[in-house]
Amino acid sequence: MSVLEIRDLHVSVDAEGEAKPILRGVDLTVKAGQTHAIMGPNGSGKSTLAYSIAGHPKYTITSGSVTLDGKDLLEMTVDERARAGMFLAMQYPVEVPGVSVSNFLRTAATAIRGEAPKLRLWVKEVKEAMARLGIDPAFAERSVNEGFSGGEKKRHEILQLELLKPAIAILDETDSGLDIDALKIVSEGVNRVRETGETGTLLITHYTRILRYIKPDFVHVFVGGRIVEEGGPELADHLEAEGYEKFVKAAV
Amino acid sequence: MTTATFDEKKLQGAHSHGGAGDPLAPAKTRAAQIQSTNVDDFPKLTGREEEWRFTPLRRLRGLHDGTWKPAEEFPRHQLGVVSEDGLAPLPAGVTASNIKSTDERVGSILTPFDRPSAQAFTQAAESLLVSVAANAVVEQPVIVRLAGGTTEGAVFGHTFIEVGESAEVTIVLDQVGAVTLADNVEISVGPNARVKLVSIADWEADSVQLQHQKARIGRDGSLVHIAVTLGGNLVRQYFSAEFAGPGAEVESYGIYFATGSGAKTGQHFEHRLMVDHAIPDCRSHVTYRGALQGADAHTVWVGDVLIQAAATGTDTYEINRNLILSDGARADSIPNLEIETGEIVGAGHASATGRFDDEQLFYLQARGIPEDDARRLVVRGFFAELINKIGVPELQERLSQSIEDRLAKAGV
Numbered sequence: 227m228s229v230l231e232i233r234d235l236h237v238s239v240d241a242e243g244e245a246k247p248i249l250r251g252v253d254l255t256v257k258a259g260q261t262h263a264i265m266g267p268n269g270s271g272k273s274t275l276a277y278s279i280a281g282h283p284k285y286t287i288t289s290g291s292v293t294l295d296g297k298d299l300l301e302m303t304v305d306e307r308a309r310a311g312m313f314l315a316m317q318y319p320v321e322v323p324g325v326s327v328s329n330f331l332r333t334a335a336t337a338i339r340g341e342a343p344k345l346r347l348w349v350k351e352v353k354e355a356m357a358r359l360g361i362d363p364a365f366a367e368r369s370v371n372e373g374f375s376g377g378e379k380k381r382h383e384i385l386q387l388e389l390l391k392p393a394i395a396i397l398d399e400t401d402s403g404l405d406i407d408a409l410k411i412v413s414e415g416v417n418r419v420r421e422t423g424e425t426g427t428l429l430i431t432h433y434t435r436i437l438r439y440i441k442p443d444f445v446h447v448f449v450g451g452r453i454v455e456e457g458g459p460e461l462a463d464h465l466e467a468e469g470y471e472k473f474v475k476a477a478v
Numbered sequence: 479m480t481t482a483t484f485d486e487k488k489l490q491g492a493h494s495h496g497g498a499g500d501p502l503a504p505a506k507t508r509a510a511q512i513q514s515t516n517v518d519d520f521p522k523l524t525g526r527e528e529e530w531r532f533t534p535l536r537r538l539r540g541l542h543d544g545t546w547k548p549a550e551e552f553p554r555h556q557l558g559v560v561s562e563d564g565l566a567p568l569p570a571g572v573t574a575s576n577i578k579s580t581d582e583r584v585g586s587i588l589t590p591f592d593r594p595s596a597q598a599f600t601q602a603a604e605s606l607l608v609s610v611a612a613n614a615v616v617e618q619p620v621i622v623r624l625a626g627g628t629t630e631g632a633v634f635g636h637t638f639i640e641v642g643e644s645a646e647v648t649i650v651l652d653q654v655g656a657v658t659l660a661d662n663v664e665i666s667v668g669p670n671a672r673v674k675l676v677s678i679a680d681w682e683a684d685s686v687q688l689q690h691q692k693a694r695i696g697r698d699g700s701l702v703h704i705a706v707t708l709g710g711n712l713v714r715q716y717f718s719a720e721f722a723g724p725g726a727e728v729e730s731y732g733i734y735f736a737t738g739s740g741a742k743t744g745q746h747f748e749h750r751l752m753v754d755h756a757i758p759d760c761r762s763h764v765t766y767r768g769a770l771q772g773a774d775a776h777t778v779w780v781g782d783v784l785i786q787a788a789a790t791g792t793d794t795y796e797i798n799r800n801l802i803l804s805d806g807a808r809a810d811s812i813p814n815l816e817i818e819t820g821e822i823v824g825a826g827h828a829s830a831t832g833r834f835d836d837e838q839l840f841y842l843q844a845r846g847i848p849e850d851d852a853r854r855l856v857v858r859g860f861f862a863e864l865i866n867k868i869g870v871p872e873l874q875e876r877l878s879q880s881i882e883d884r885l886a887k888a889g890v
Contacts, residue, residue: 305847325858
């Protein structure tokens with residue numbers, strides 16, 4: 227069973243030549259089978275947490291540690307982290323012109339699994355996963371994320387999540403910008419992965435709506451670059467009723 | 479079939495028309511330009527001319543100033559359709575012949591507006607004529623292969639392609655081997671005809687080519703022009719398009735990959751385009767993509783689009799993207815859009831030159847794909863999109879492989 231451990235993580239970003247601190251000491255443990263929701267207002271550093279764990283070059287780790295099953299993730303390149311079992315569903319998935327979805331998925335699966343999946347089984351696997359997410363089969367021949375609607379991009383992220391079966395999945399605002407039907411489909415996909423019990427999920431969101439469809443085991447309130455409150459699912463209800471205001475004031 | 483259309487005989491006094499006041503001048507900004515089929519009407523190039531400032535004239539072997547040496551060996555044409563053992567005869571509806579430069583078609587579309595083009599016009603006594611009959615629907619791509627044998631001595635050529643009303647055809651100008659060449663290509667797209675012209679410059683290492691291509695597209699006609707430049711030491715291609723009636727359109731795509739070794743003799747690939755909208759309700763789209771690898775690789779892209787006052791309802795867009803794979807390479811990219819009427823559907827241009835997109839690499843790597851593989855995917859995708867527009871599988875394979883080999887050499 228995999229464990230992601232984040233200890234006293236401090237991260238800064240380069241802003242006009244000066245290092246601007248964003249994360250100020252994050253502590254969090256996510257185990258396979260658990261679902262953690264990180265909720266916070268815009269600008270609180272939630273996405274920075276997601277991207278710095280994934281290894282985006284824009285962010286500098288100034289102190290702290292992130293380990294997956296004891297292995298130091300911060301020492302690894304972006305692709306090594308993914309192969310170690312990390313997955314980041316992005317808020318704004320990137321267009322890659324000229325690279326077809328089918329080629330991309332197979333290349334990624336080959337990298338993650340360490341060998342090329344058997345073609346016949348793979349085609350079936352992708353087809354079924356696409357059908358479950360209501361993705362048109364013609365989609366496979368389109369360029370990655372190019373000309374996709376917001377909903378298509380998010381479904382494509384969840385398709386990858388289902389195919390790559392990571393140890394730890396970080397979902398960065400996967401719910402934002404989705405209509406209710408798309409939100410349900412995407413949530414069902416995430417729940418299928420959770421039900422395997424083999425993936426730990428870190429759900430980063432600004433809105434409480436998605437928590438009606440994906441029930442977290444733990445809720446963390448994120449303000450000013452760190453976790454300021456922790457609790458069970460009831461904390462989400464509290465946030466829905468009262469908003470972040472109380473926590474923002476307390477953090478200042 | 480094999481025909482020779484290159485001739486060392488000098489043809490003097492070719493018909494000359496046009497000039498400064500010509501209403502068909504390719505651009506208002508060029509209205510003052512000399513237009514003539516006679517080389518003697520043009521001053522020798524010095525390199526100080528705006529249009530030649532990027533081109534290393536010393537590598538032109540005298541094509542620019544009359545000091546070129548006549549060749550003793552001439553390139554050969556081979557025409558046909560792709561078959562298992564080379565080229566099969568031309569299909570029904572397509573004919574090829576040589577015509578004299580005095581034929582009224584020659585020069586009816588393109589009047590040279592620079593010295594090497596006029597030099598080619600003056601030197602070439604004959605033109606290859608490829609004709610596609612009206613209403614012919616030609617299923618198989620027609621290959622017009624030009625194979626050069628040596629870079630020793632300069633050769634000059636002329637090609638005239640005429641496609642009749644409502645015909646549909648794909649023609650591939652496949653330029654291979656070794657040459658020092660200046661040539662002109664005229665393309666007449668009949669009313670309602672649909673033409674795809676794939677123009678490949680895949681010359682051997684030391685080759686030099688200065689080429690002008692000009693297309694006139696008839697009412698409701700469509701031309702898809704795909705220029706692929708991979709081989710040769712210096713290739714400078716000028717593609718111009720104009721419309722003869724409303725409802726016509728041109729899509730112009732280009733792929734180039736220049737490599738350099740740092741010895742100041744890296745590949746120089748220069749593409750200049752001029753789309754002249756003088757007729758209402760025509761459409762044009764231009765996408766050129768290039769990659770550069772190695773010190774002193776140099777590419778130039780200058781895309782001019784002119785929308786004249788009469789050309790209401792015009793819809794145009796042009797974009798050039800360059801991917802710089804290593805230090806020391808240089809890509810010049812200049813889109814120009816000149817608009818004389820506001821009553822248009824759309825007009826836009828864009829240009830981007832840079833290294834790999836970090837966000838693309840991050841996205842791919844975040845899915846476990848190693849950085850090298852991610853770069854490979856991105857750069858192959860960059861070209862694959864345009865290569866797939868060619869629609870001739872054998873050719874797509876050959877060009878993809880050629881690009882593949884270069885990337886492998888470049889360590890990408």
